Amino acid sequence: xxxxxxxxxxxxxxxxLGRAPNxxxxxxxxxxxxxxxxYKSAKAFLRRLPTEGAxxxxxxxxxxxxxxxxxxxxxxxxxxxxxxxxxxxPYQGAATGVGGILRDIFTMGARPVALLNSxxxxxxxxxxxxxxxxxxxxxxxxxxxxxxVPTVGGEIYFNESYTHNPLVNVFCLGIAKRSxxxxxxxxxxxxxxxxxxxxTGRDGIHGATMASAALGxxxxxxxxxxxxxxxxxxxxxxxxLEALETGQIVGLQDMGxxxxxxxxxxxxxxxxxxxxxDVARVPRREAGMxxxxxxxxxxxxxxxxxxxxxxxxxxxxxxxxWGLACVVIGRVTDTGALTILEGNQTVASVPVSALTSDAxxxxxxxxxxxxxxxxxxxxxxxxxxxxxxxxxxxxxLASPNLSSRAWVYRQYDHMVGTxxxxxxxxxxxxxxxxxxxRYLAMTVDGNSVYCLLNPYYGGAIxxxxxxxxxxxxxxxxxxxxxxxxFGNPERPEVIWQFGLCLEGMGEACRKLEVPIVSGNVxxxxxxxxxxxxxxxxxxxxxxxxxxGAPIAPGFKSxxxxxxxxxxxxxxxxxxxxxxxxxxxxxxxxxxxxxxxEATVQAAVLSAARAGWLTCIQDCAEGGLAVxxxxxxxxxxxxxxxxxxxxxxxxxxxxxxxxxxxxxFVVTVPLEHEAALAAHLRAAGVPYTLLGETGxxxxxxTLGDGACLDLSLDEMRRAHAHGPLLPxxxxxxx
Amino acid sequence: MRFGIVVFPGSNCxxxxxxxxxxxxxxxxTLIWHRETALPGVDAVILPGxxxxxxxxRAGAIARFSPVMKAVAGFAExxxxxxxxxxxxxxxxxAGLLPGAFRRNRGLTFICAPTSVRVENxxxxxxxxxxxxxxxxxxxxxxxxxxxxDEVDLVQLRAQRQILFRYCDAxxxxxxxxxxxxxxxxxxxxxxxxxNVLGIMPHPERASDPLLGGIDGIPLFQSLIGNGSSxxxxx
Numbered sequence: 010x011x012x013x014x015x016x017x018x019x020x021x022x023x024x025x026l027g028r029a030p031n032x033x034x035x036x037x038x039x040x041x042x043x044x045x046x047x048y049k050s051a052k053a054f055l056r057r058l059p060t061e062g063a064x065x066x067x068x069x070x071x072x073x074x075x076x077x078x079x080x081x082x083x084x085x086x087x088x089x090x091x092x093x094x095x096x097x098x099p100y101q102g103a104a105t106g107v108g109g110i111l112r113d114i115f116t117m118g119a120r121p122v123a124l125l126n127s128x129x130x131x132x133x134x135x136x137x138x139x140x141x142x143x144x145x146x147x148x149x150x151x152x153x154x155x156x157x158v159p160t161v162g163g164e165i166y167f168n169e170s171y172t173h174n175p176l177v178n179v180f181c182l183g184i185a186k187r188s189x190x191x192x193x194x195x196x197x198x199x200x201x202x203x204x205x206x207x208x209t210g211r212d213g214i215h216g217a218t219m220a221s222a223a224l225g226x227x228x229x230x231x232x233x234x235x236x237x238x239x240x241x242x243x244x245x246x247x248x249x250l251e252a253l254e255t256g257q258i259v260g261l262q263d264m265g266x267x268x269x270x271x272x273x274x275x276x277x278x279x280x281x282x283x284x285x286x287d288v289a290r291v292p293r294r295e296a297g298m299x300x301x302x303x304x305x306x307x308x309x310x311x312x313x314x315x316x317x318x319x320x321x322x323x324x325x326x327x328x329x330x331w332g333l334a335c336v337v338i339g340r341v342t343d344t345g346a347l348t349i350l351e352g353n354q355t356v357a358s359v360p361v362s363a364l365t366s367d368a369x370x371x372x373x374x375x376x377x378x379x380x381x382x383x384x385x386x387x388x389x390x391x392x393x394x395x396x397x398x399x400x401x402x403x404x405x406l407a408s409p410n411l412s413s414r415a416w417v418y419r420q421y422d423h424m425v426g427t428x429x430x431x432x433x434x435x436x437x438x439x440x441x442x443x444x445x446x447r448y449l450a451m452t453v454d455g456n457s458v459y460c461l462l463n464p465y466y467g468g469a470i471x472x473x474x475x476x477x478x479x480x481x482x483x484x485x486x487x488x489x490x491x492x493x494x495f496g497n498p499e500r501p502e503v504i505w506q507f508g509l510c511l512e513g514m515g516e517a518c519r520k521l522e523v524p525i526v527s528g529n530v531x532x533x534x535x536x537x538x539x540x541x542x543x544x545x546x547x548x549x550x551x552x553x554x555x556x557g558a559p560i561a562p563g564f565k566s567x568x569x570x571x572x573x574x575x576x577x578x579x580x581x582x583x584x585x586x587x588x589x590x591x592x593x594x595x596x597x598x599x600x601x602x603x604x605x606e607a608t609v610q611a612a613v614l615s616a617a618r619a620g621w622l623t624c625i626q627d628c629a630e631g632g633l634a635v636x637x638x639x640x641x642x643x644x645x646x647x648x649x650x651x652x653x654x655x656x657x658x659x660x661x662x663x664x665x666x667x668x669x670x671x672x673f674v675v676t677v678p679l680e681h682e683a684a685l686a687a688h689l690r691a692a693g694v695p696y697t698l699l700g701e702t703g704x705x706x707x708x709x710t711l712g713d714g715a716c717l718d719l720s721l722d723e724m725r726r727a728h729a730h731g732p733l734l735p736x737x738x739x740x741x742x
Numbered sequence: 743m744r745f746g747i748v749v750f751p752g753s754n755c756x757x758x759x760x761x762x763x764x765x766x767x768x769x770x771x772t773l774i775w776h777r778e779t780a781l782p783g784v785d786a787v788i789l790p791g792x793x794x795x796x797x798x799x800r801a802g803a804i805a806r807f808s809p810v811m812k813a814v815a816g817f818a819e820x821x822x823x824x825x826x827x828x829x830x831x832x833x834x835x836x837a838g839l840l841p842g843a844f845r846r847n848r849g850l851t852f853i854c855a856p857t858s859v860r861v862e863n864x865x866x867x868x869x870x871x872x873x874x875x876x877x878x879x880x881x882x883x884x885x886x887x888x889x890x891x892d893e894v895d896l897v898q899l900r901a902q903r904q905i906l907f908r909y910c911d912a913x914x915x916x917x918x919x920x921x922x923x924x925x926x927x928x929x930x931x932x933x934x935x936x937x938n939v940l941g942i943m944p945h946p947e948r949a950s951d952p953l954l955g956g957i958d959g960i961p962l963f964q965s966l967i968g969n970g971s972s973x974x975x976x977x
Contacts, residue, residue: 150852154883155793157754240752240796247751330775331751422854422883424948425791427758441953443761 013222014039018369025363033349033357036301037364040267041274044532047368050498051530054511062524064487072113072193072263074526075185076488078552080445083190085119086182088127088453088492088548090531094234095148095177099141103148103177104237108309110181111158112263115246116312118191118253119183122426123440124153126163126179127453127492127546131172133409133732138167141175148237149179150420155239156246160421161429162438164453165733167409173536178492178529180453180548184442191253193262194279195315195341200259202273202284202339203321205252205328206245206311209269210294212236214305222533241310241333248331249312255327257320264311270304270364272313273339274347278365280315285348286339288356300349300356315341371498378502385462387582387596394662398709398717401590402634403727405666408589411631412731430559434643436481436627437551439559448553450484455492456630457542458583459598464506468513468545469601470670473610475549476521477627477673480610483560483617484551486521491528491547496540498532506543514545520603521610523549557618563643564650565623567703570682571650573633575609575672576695579659585630586666601670609671612692619688621681628672634665634709634717636674637699641707642725649721652700652709661711676702743967745771746784748814748830750805755791755827755947762950763788767963776808786823786966787814789830791883791945801844801886802832811837823867823966824939828884831931831941840934840941841899842891848924852885856956857922859930859944860910863903866933868940870968871961877914878907878958880930880944882922887943889925889932899932907931907942 014022014035022030022038030038044050060068066083067075073087091106107124114121126149131138153160158181185191195202212235252258260280262272269291277284288300294308316324321337328335342348347364349357360367395401405411418433430448431439437452454475460467476486491514496503518525534541553559564571581587582596616622628636633654641649656664677685689696700709707724709717745763749756756773763771772784776794781787794805805811811833818824818839826834834840847853859880861872872878891899899905907930911920921928923943931942946959 147851154852154854154885155752155754155796157792238796240793240798243754243793244751419855420852422852424854424881424883424945424954425754425758427761427948427951427954430953443765 014042018042021369025367026359031357033301034359036305037270037357037359040270040305041364042368046267046271048530049369050371050373050532052370053372054508058511058515058525059518060524060526062488062522065524065526066187067190068526069528072116074488074490075117075190076526076550077187078442078445078449079447081187082442082445083185083187084182084449084550085114085117085185086180086490086550087113087527088178088180088490088546089113089529090176090178090492090494092174092176092494092531092534095145096141096173096175098234099144100148101234101236103145104152105235105309106177106179107149107152108237108239108242109265110179111156111242111246112265114181114183115249116191116193116261116263117185118189119185120250121158121181121183122428123182123438123451124158124160124179125438125451125453125548126160127455128163128165129171129176129544130167131169132167135172138172145175145177146417146420152237152239154422156243157425159423159425159429161423161440162433162452165414165417168457168542170542173539174534174541176494176534176544178546180490182451182550184444191258192260193276194260195276195282195284196280197259198282198341198343200318200341201316201321201337202286202341203314203316203324203335204291204338205314205335206333207238207241207308208292208294208334209303209306209311210308211298211302211306212308214302235307235309237309244331244333245310245312248328248333252324252327255320255323257317257323259315259317261312261314264313266307268305268307274361274364276313276315277347277361283342283344283346283348283361284339285342285350287350289352290336290338292334292336300351373498373504374501375505375508376501377505384595385597389581389660392581392591395590398665398711398715399719402638402717402719403723405585405589405631405635406638406724407727407731408585409732410585411635412733413729414733415729416734431482431561435562437478437484439482447555448559450479450482450551450553450559451548452478453546453548454478455544455546457544458594460506460510460543460545462583462596462598464509464543465513466598466601467543468510469517471545471547472514472517472521472523473601473606473670474629475547476523476610479549479551480614481625481627483557484553485614486523486549486551488524488526489547489549491525491545493528493530494534494541494544494546495532497535503540510543510545516603520607554618560617560622560625562626563624563646564640564648564676564702565646567648569623569676569678569702571652571699571702572675572677573672573697573699574613574675574689574694576669577633577659577664577667577672578669579663580667580669581663584632584666584668586632586662599668599670606671608692609694612689612694613673613675616685616688621677621685622675623678624676626674628674630668632666632668638707638724640674642721642728647721648702649704649706650700650702651704654699654709655712661713743769743785744783745769745786745788746774746781747771747788747790748774748776748810750776750792750794750808752794752796753790753792755945759788759790759947762947762963766950767967769967774810776810779809779813781813781817786825787817789826789833791828791830794829794833801829802836805833806837815839818939821938825868826941827945827947828943831943832886834939834941839939840932841895842889844886845888845890846886847888853922854883855922856881857944858910858912858920859907860914862905862908866906866937868933868962868965869906870965875914877910877912879949879956880946880958881948882944884943887923887925889929891926896927902935904932904935905929906933906940
């Protein structure tokens with residue numbers, strides 16, 4: 010087996026131990042010091058992110074973050090990647106990605122109530138990419154549907170850089186009573202350490218180290234991918250929540266990356282104790298497994314508990330009821346060491362701190378890529394204006410990144426739990442919390458083209474855009490979880506991108522007052538020397554204010570005013586329009602003015618709270634025209650609009666399809682028009698009256714006498730029959 | 743009316759059904775673990791949706807061996823009211839309490855979407871609060887909802903008016919395109935000959951809370967509570 014500790018790292022291990030590690034110990038260090046477990050290249054940057062705020066109950070450091078949502082309840086949430094496994098074995102990779110993040114949530118004592126996912130693939134014109142796409146969707150459905158947690162939203166983007174590096178990031182949110190959050194710390198010397206769940210097999214051995222290296226031949230690594238069993242996951246979920254109610258559990262931790270070694274050393278580390286485990290007692294699926302295999306296995310649906318002495322029987326009764334293994338495999342010690350026994354023989358013993366807090370931290374060299382100036386340059390003179398604005402909009406609506414995702418989300422049970430107020434297809438998903446009567450909104454977002462062209466603004470826009478998604482359903486952003494997907498951190502340009510992305514994100518978080526409470530870093534998204542575009546994903550959670558109701562997407566009735574809030578600049582860099590229509594991925598992405606963004610968001614949210622707005626749509630990919638089209642064709646309403654656009658001194662295509670930030674399209678009934686106008690003026694927010702809702706087409710007269718005119722049917726057809734639909738399959742209309 | 747909701751280890755709509763019978767309809771409700779062997783004091787039993795045993799084999803094929811199923815069969819035989827929703831319907835078929843079998847959906851994928859369903863017979867304890875021909879919007883969420891019976895059984899189902907719900911388009915017309923999973927004769931729900939056991943693939947419990955966009959499922963529960971009488975609180 011390979012042990013990818015560098016020579017320097019091996020020397021550091023010898024110094025920490027005062028001796029050479031034996032083979033098993035070396036394997037422990039190799040896993041725990043992997044990028045995946047130690048965050049050694051990312052730590053220095055992550056420390057600079059804002060993680061505190063009034064509603065934060067648990068910031069980074071536990072299995073997931075937690076924020077107060079009122080009424081004595083907290084929302085517990087996190088996003089996590091499962092990228093490498095999803096390339097190697099897409100169905101199981103994606104399925105176990107769902108299983109893994111679910112365990113992170115119920116480990117905290119929270120009942121998972123919503124899943125979202127953020128997916129990236131290469132273009133679907135390639136059969137391999139289509140295979141990956143369909144299998145990943147199927148794997149997510151297979152796990153989430155069975156375990157009965159609704160997949161309420163998500164996003165999918167396609168780009169060549171993901172051809173050999175698909176990204177699968179899964180977000181889960183659970184709720185718990187604030188007073189009953191469970192911790193993942195071991196404490197109480199002498200307390201029993203209990204193994205629960207599925208038996209340990211040989212699947213997933215070295216998963217963490219696999220995920221910490223660039224991929225070569227994917228097929229050779231298939232054995233490193235775990236196999237998911239959602240039925241077992243469901244029983245483990247129910248059993249853990251039920252066992253927590255016995256009051257006999259001191260701490261619990263799921264066995265994810267690096268399995269038993271990671272779970273035991275992290276629990277010991279958090280509790281500042283030692284743990285002693287007899288590997289011979291670990292339940293197994295097959296005979297003849299070496300201690301190293303047992304400790305590094307990433308078999309799914311397993312947890313480690315520390316119980317109160319004497320509480321074993323109560324806990325065992327619960328797991329027996331659910332048909333799961335529950336075996337005392339060790340105890341908490343005061344040695345500060347992770348000690349592994351095989352029967353009565355010690356086979357490894359290392360200080361817990363050496364595995365965890367003493368892991369190396371790297372300040373890797375950073376430098377902009379050579380191509381950076383080239384891709385940022387864009388002369389608009391070389392971009393001819395469209396011959397037909399209607400055709401351009403139709404083409405955009407049918408393009409891979411903007412077309413309907415219905416074929417995908419029809420495969421996800423997004424209704425189980427009977428809390429889904431706004432499901433997939435809305436700007437953000439909204440669930441009702443039965444326990445408090447409040448509404449929680451959540452969204453995932455990230456634009457990697459922006460991040461490639463300018464990592465700082467790309468990172469900042471990911472945060473701002475996620476916040477706008479929440480505001481578009483009438484929710485106030487409260488906190489976020491970040492999924493940071495990047496290439497090989499040993500390349501200076503990747504660290505440069507990473508550092509700037511995080512700086513931009515951190516600044517946006519501070520200005521918009523949305524702290525980061527959990528997250529995940531995935532490096533080495535690189536295959537055959539080709540790395541991905543920098544892809545930070547922001548998963549943001551918001552709360553509808555007490556007494557308020559969420560606002561559904563789409564125009565609601567005819568005869569309402571359509572207003573563009575915010576200012577449109579001549580910005581086409583990095584836009585979908587430039588990519589789809591002019592086959593160029595370049596230019597400077599739209600600028601984000603932090604103060605302006607905060608002002609616009611606050612103004613729109615307060616107008617929504619005042620009850621003036623009937624529809625709120627943020628302008629994102631595809632710009633104003635696509636935002637308007639989405640409002641028009643959003644089922645079940647389907648109402649057109651008659652509008653006029655005067656672009657002033659901005660190019661007409663930039664006005665319609667450019668992606669200037671800090672903008673929303675809103676509708677307002679006539680009786681509230683004056684109040685809204687006065688409110689926006691007082692806030693110093695520019696706005697433009699575009700026209701009125703009504704009719705069965707989107708008709709826009711344009712400044713130069715041209716017009717854009719597409720019927721609702723034409724737009725719906727273009728949008729619904731985009732490339733996501735498998736060939737030969739038609740959606741029922 | 744006291745409801746009993748059976749909980750198999752992989753049930754996942756048990757809590758949703760419980761929410762409808764208790765919070766929305768104010769009826770006493772007991773959750774019954776699948777290892778139980780009796781159904782004391784229960785007036786109607788719900789087998790909820792989910793993946794009772796993971797359903798890696800045929801859906802419901804293992805659940806029918808759960809101890810509670812003997813009690814459910816006895817309860818049904820004595821005329822007790824039994825509803826199987828989605829996976830519950832699959833289990834009732836596997837247990838032989840309803841005829842037929844389920845195949846993978848025509849499109850071979852899981853489908854979660856609203857469907858239009860037509861009420862075919864209001865002369866049962868499950869449909870008394872509906873009108874014949876009424877078109878309901880009820881969501882489905884399944885991968886194996888493609889109901890099958892052979893010709894002989896289908897003739898019987900029709901003759902005995904056991905087909906209670908059929909997939910249709912928004913206007914109530916039976917149409918291949920409006921049949922989401924390929925079910926024989928557009929069947930979405932049937933009852934047994936004695937009309938005390940119902941199997942329905944769409945989820946009435948997901949169309950019960952006005953907050954979630956529709957309440958077409960509520961009259962099904964109300965039909966039961968009134969036991970065929972005219973207690974119809976919500977039209």
